[in-house]
Amino acid sequence: MENSVLPDSFKQARESKGIGKVEDQNDPVTMVLGLKDVRKCAHNWKTFQSGAKPGRIVIPSEVNIRETRQIPFEVDPPAHKGFRDLIDPWFKRPLESDYQAQLKSIIDDIIDHSLQQDSVEVVGEFALKLQSRALTVLLNIPYEESELWIGWGKHVFRSEDTDLDGDKAAILYDYIDAQIDKTAANLDQSLYALLLNSEVNGKKLSKEEIKGVMILTFAGGRDTIINAVTNSIAYFSEHPESLTQLAENPDMSSIAVEELIRYFSPLTHMGRVATEDTQVCEHAVKADTRISLCWASANRDERVFENPNEVVLDRKVNPHVGFGFGTHNCLGATHARQLLNILITSLAEKVSTMEIQSQQDNVEDWGEFQRKVGYDSLNVKFTARKY
Amino acid sequence: MAKITFIDSNKIEITVEADSGSVMELAVQNGISGIDGDCGGVCSCATCHVHVAAEDMDKVGAANEIEQDMLELDDNVNEFSRLCCQIQISEQLDGVTLTVAAE
Structure with missing residues (x-):
């Protein structure tokens, strides 16, 4: 019962210092580890800004592979609000029943297909396909487009041998440029068209701004959803009793999703740049240096969560930061929540057992911390529930 | 059964009834704006x-x-603030008025 465990790599540093340090391309990062500190820093966008040089708040830094500012992610208030107000209603569409029906159809197809195989490599054959197909619903574009994205592989920016692959990133950026031009010539009902038709803060969005929103939408929801889906399959493989619990209590699926997000923390951390000399946990942070808000550590803070290293699917009070916190909380959270909710509900309905046959863990290297965030590969045998 | 009055983000007053669940669930079920x-x-x-x-x-x-x-980290917090997902509905809540906090 060890294969699906995601250990808390930060416990000792969180308890003793409250911070950690990681080197990144000569731009070191002070990682903030405790839940309250993470929330305070996330809230304080004036001192810990997102609107730094594009790519710098991402860790590892993308300043060498990206010039386009991701929007609204890398814009601070007050300009942030206009962008966020424009696109928030679009990103709340997952609350509509038609949208949920489309997601359910995509998810049921993948589960039904998996039940017919002797073995499924979950990262590439299940999670990547699910993420890509679901993204067509979020963008409101034809389903077939997902085939191209699936062909790009598991990571938008990463190749086998490097964490940051400029050539691979260029594929995405060039693709988005072409899609914006194509939509401008023939307006449809997609997110591209919404952005092309809109004004923010009194003026039409530039192509660069539209590109910034689209890069965020593609990149922010790729590894994260793949990690969340793959970890969910691994967890339920080793906890069939939890699947039964969900099948018997379908009403608990939404709080179960929150607990899975807390435990998995699909995005380990996100950076900010200090705008002034300040301090975090009594450690000096100099102006123009980076901190990171370590969601993964905060979500295991024993001062807030009872039994933080256990998945308690019906955890009632769960103030996790798996979708971030404050001004820049996750734009795609509504989509991700619905996707995971439908996924675990359908798994509970259709699947009796999942058996892990082999796995290769994806362990991130953050200086003094090595954190398992998911899997490079996970081979699973799915068996149908018999009624 | 408890009657609960919401003043939503458009300043519209809406009174609804329930006997169980959380106040947040009641508000969402009744489309309370905000x-x-x-x-x-x-x-x-x-x-x-x-x-x-x-x-x-x-x-x-x-x-x-x-x-x-x-x-504590909400800009519109005051001494009367609550997150209504943490308020359970019971007879005791009958007649209360809750104003949706501004964003």
Whole structure:
């Protein structure tokens, strides 16, 4: 019962210092580890800004592979609000029943297909396909487009041998440029068209701004959803009793999703740049240096969560930061929540057992911390529930 | 059965009834503008912030520490603030008025 465990790599540093340090391309990062500190820093966008040089708040830094500012992610208030107000209603569409029906159809197809195989490599054959197909619903574009994205592989920016692959990133950026031009010539009902038709803060969005929103939408929801889906399959493989619990209590699926997000923390951390000399946990942070808000550590803070290293699917009070916190909380959270909710509900309905046959863990290297965030590969045998 | 009055984000007064569940769930079921309840009621998202009418504070009660920690970082917090996912509906709440806090 060890294969699906995601250990808390930060416990000792969180308890003793409250911070950690990681080197990144000569731009070191002070990682903030405790839940309250993470929330305070996330809230304080004036001192810990997102609107730094594009790519710098991402860790590892993308300043060498990206010039386009991701929007609204890398814009601070007050300009942030206009962008966020424009696109928030679009990103709340997952609350509509038609949208949920489309997601359910995509998810049921993948589960039904998996039940017919002797073995499924979950990262590439299940999670990547699910993420890509679901993204067509979020963008409101034809389903077939997902085939191209699936062909790009598991990571938008990463190749086998490097964490940051400029050539691979260029594929995405060039693709988005072409899609914006194509939509401008023939307006449809997609997110591209919404952005092309809109004004923010009194003026039409530039192509660069539209590109910034689209890069965020593609990149922010790729590894994260793949990690969340793959970890969910691994967890339920080793906890069939939890699947039964969900099948018997379908009403608990939404709080179960929150607990899975807390435990998995699909995005380990996100950076900010200090705008002034300040301090975090009594450690000096100099102006123009980076901190990171370590969601993964905060979500295991024993001062807030009872039994933080256990998945308690019906955890009632769960103030996790798996979708971030404050001004820049996750734009795609509504989509991700619905996707995971439908996924675990359908798994509970259709699947009796999942058996892990082999796995290769994806362990991130953050200086003094090595954190398992998911899997490079996970081979699973799915068996149908018999009624 | 408890009658609960919401004053939504458009300043419109709406009174609804329930006998169980959380106040956030009641608000979402009745489409109260300004109450989103994104996290489903686990005190993670702070999208169900209300101000309790001063005279109703005794009936509703104060926030616990975890809820207070969330509220503390909300720009519109005051002494009457609650996250209504953490308020359970009972007879005791009959007649209370909750004003949706501004974003």
